[in-house]
Amino acid sequence: MMDDRKAAILRAVVECYIREAQPVSSAHVTELGNLGVSPATVRNDMAVLEQEGYLLQPHASAGRVPTDKGYRFFVDSLAGPAPLGPAQAELVRMFFARTHGELEHLLHETSELLSKLTDYAAVVVAPNAPEPGRVRSFQLVKLSRRVVLALAVLGNGAVERRSLELPADIEEAQVQQASAALAASLVGSHLERAGSMPRTGDVAVDNLMSMTLQALRKPDPDAAEHVFVGGAARMAAAFDAVSTIRQVLGILEQQFVLVSLLKDVLDRGLSVAIGTEHGLAPLADCSVVVAPYDVDGERAGTVGILGPTRMHYDQAMTAVAVVSKQLTKALSEGGGSGRRTRQKATAEAPVPASPGPAPAGAGRGAARGPRFEGNGHG
Amino acid sequence: MMDDRKAAILRAVVECYIREAQPVSSAHVTELGNLGVSPATVRNDMAVLEQEGYLLQPHASAGRVPTDKGYRFFVDSLAGPAPLGPAQAELVRMFFARTHGELEHLLHETSELLSKLTDYAAVVVAPNAPEPGRVRSFQLVKLSRRVVLALAVLGNGAVERRSLELPADIEEAQVQQASAALAASLVGSHLERAGSMPRTGDVAVDNLMSMTLQALRKPDPDAAEHVFVGGAARMAAAFDAVSTIRQVLGILEQQFVLVSLLKDVLDRGLSVAIGTEHGLAPLADCSVVVAPYDVDGERAGTVGILGPTRMHYDQAMTAVAVVSKQLTKALSEGGGSGRRTRQKATAEAPVPASPGPAPAGAGRGAARGPRFEGNGHG
């Protein structure tokens, strides 16, 4: 059904189309595919590939163009991890060497890095759960008669804050009492494991404490899912229809949709979703490459890129994998969102450079699991 | 040089071109401009207007199109504040009625509001200076042997955080000592007025304290200039050349450039910059409408929109003015970035609604000063 030659032809068509964005003819394939057969033979095979749904002809006398299914086969049959080019490897190295500062800032810049690496739009989803780690410090601050601010500094330096609106006025002394009691109970333990507080006898204080615990346990409603999008302009270059650009931009602006999209793709065990494989109609001409990153061993967020279906999958996948890997490293080693001390990452786990057999398995490993389990080319 | 009729003709051409995006003919002007003259007369005047640089012809047998200078004249001669449409007024009302939550969140949503109101891309620049107000609470938290986190809660509920990297290891007790001393000194006073600390005799503690003060006094290096862009997709709809969209998107992604642009326009006393009036070549086809907003009486940040030179200036200016006004209100009244209590704004200062003579001066006042001082139509 899919002998070696047909596979080779399909691959050649996809590669060529990705490069040139134009229908690929049988002659073109024979030139580039260095399989020793004539165009006529290729034509026959291409006809079959079209019947099987891997290719299609825009019109009768044109070359062939890959379908989503064709891209899927191509991606699934990608084996060699395209190593990063030297210039790109350098970019990554530089970036993670000088990594520091606030989490948000880092993630924002990461989205730009990823976009620069791939020339597509990059998406970085921030960790949604309150970052783990023991509570280092806790405090309530009274802001106005009925508004109290709760501040917790976590082990990694992240600051969780919640503002509480009380049902009734409260005294400064009461706030302080609750603050002290909560601090005594919380500091040194984990936020999510915080149990209920003993009664103090003062109903206002008890109420404040239980509200605080409740608020701390669920994620910050304001923070929502923080998403960083980088390089939308680059994405625009990959399409030529203005309407397509509009639609894609529209999606990129809907943070919730974006997050769902990436999450959905990951949940299905994929690292690449091609064309209509993800459900979003406006992105029918787009593919998505994703990888999760971890913080302290727990899956925390997602990085991904969004480009045209005719994207450079190998490079994109490598870039995403490398960045997610490095991000995991950067976030786990030096500490979380507080100031991270300077990384030794460059020395320890070299970014795969271009030449040679390349220790690229390192960068790839994380993504390899999910990568080949597509609802493939059946 | 610019008699009433010519002015009327010019206005008619601009209005018409803004609506229809097509060269305007003399006949069209006579229809819409209800000045009682024939097309031939209009033609003559239009020829003069072209010589004077207000109009130009795309090609010989086409209608006229406004130049930047033409738009400038039009904008400067705009007098009546176009009131918001009822639907838009409702949007604004709703938005600021439910305003609450973190500053960043609010500003982000404001950019979407503004974009929705105008159908162009909206830009909101966050306040860069640490927010004013007395310090309510201060604390140092030791994160690791050499990293200490400084946390200050300001009067309006905003939290300033700085992480400090020390030159040498420090003890928990020393951090606590410095924390207590600083808290005693800072709480109740203003951050920027904080003087130097008395010596304690422990050089590490003294050093930590002075580093802290120093860090607190300058703005957060990580926060940089925070910019929120909303509705880039809407902007894309206003242009038809893909290359233009790319360029504009590119600018929208360069936060620094964006901030400079808005600041520059404001500094020049303008609230509208048309086409090439701002220096950015890629934005030659764009106009910018800006207005500052205040926090506690001090100019804090900027809101603005970016659209095609043929934008609906009156509506855009109104929207920007109203939003900046309301933002000022929201940020000053209920407190800053902490939870703001529910606004009474709607009752107190009604958003100018559509019908009637409209108390629109309210929404306009803020912007009127700067508005008419362009390097005009000389």
Place this chain on the structure above:
DNA sequence: CTCTGGCACTCAAGGTTACCGAGCGCCAGG
């Protein structure tokens, strides 16, 4: 002096035709 109607001119846009050639499908022969 100003405005108007008329007329000739210009030029982009749209439609028609014809041509070219890339690329396929098919088939007969090796």
Place this chain on the structure above:
DNA sequence: CCTGGCGCTCGGTAACCTTGAGTGCCAGAG
């Protein structure tokens, strides 16, 4: 099973014409 050849199809391009919108200019009227 592969190959070379032949005929067919159709998109793309160019040349051409027509159309009509819109101008510029001018002579005449108010």
